[in-house]
Amino acid sequence: MRIVFLGLSITSSWGNGHATNYRALVRELSTRGHDVLFCERDVPWYADLRDLPRPPWGVTALYGSVGELRDRFTADVRDADLVVVGSYVPDGVEVGRWVQETARGATAFYDIDTPVTLAKLSRGDHEYLTPELIPGFDLYLSFTGGPMLARLEDELGARRAIAFHCLVDPDGHQPLEVEQRYALGYLGTYSDDRRPLVDALLLEPARRLPGDVFAVAGPQYPPDIVWPANVRRIEHLPPPEHAPFYAAQRFTLNVTRADMRRAGWSPSVRLFEAAACGVPVISDRWEGLDAIFRPGEEILVADGPGDVVRILTEVDDATRRGIGERARRRVLAEHTAARRVEQLLEEVATVLRAPRRAVAP
8 A cells, every 4th residue: 555644753753753653654664565654844853853864664755835835745645545534734734734635545633633623623723623623534543442432423523533552562562681770760851741740650759769769751851840859860761761661661651641530431542652672651530530440450550649549558569569560461452563553454454345425625
């Protein structure tokens, strides 16, 4: 198949979780013999912070404007079997309209931010998608599962909305024998809505357990945060350093953004990465989590700092390792790039077999 992705970034993982998902998908599709083109808007923020400037799978092309995108890639989009437009693509509304007008094959909107997207639409914020565009895509690949899929179809007119959770590349995420330096660590870009949970589930436990060492990795944390003396700060970790970072932790923390916590059914890519490394995860609580991992057996859930302190001080090593091993088995069975590609190809084959339906004006 000929497949075109128009996504936020595949060349830079700085401050976004999109890149690791796109890299794993493009790698898996290319390994299976598919012809993949990834088009990325060349913006200064990512241009200065590229940790994979030339991905070795498929073809990656940078473009400077929607006009340049049209001039260079109209034939590719027109002749592709599948064209995928991602969330947060710059000028995404214009890009989406062009794709729907041009593509002859299947089209999909890949929403790696579904709860954020729908919250923006409800406020009339059409940064990268409008309600009118949604029915024009054959598939809506949603980061979020559960009841939100029915909302996408029944209220917003999506032709077919499917749960397409984030994924992990098992070749880059597996258990490692390294020194465990941290009792608990967290990897994530700063956001205002995650700050209270990071404070409650990591910084406060660090204050209560001054003899243990904790770690927070990720960019954009404001200078007004007062870090306890036993919390190590790491500004940015490129994807190849994620697995060693997880392996250096006895437990790792998963914290969910507010929109995604309210929606539920929104497992982050970091959750799957840590589990694939066999590191037991302590997570905040949200609806649908028990459909992803079995609480107490494959994941531990904390509602406040006391829960975290209890886990860190009372869970023995054998129990801890067992939780990590069971979570790893679950991820490898359900949340790898190979599984997502199989799902995607099955859906696209169904679309291509069906009679084509005109895009609504």
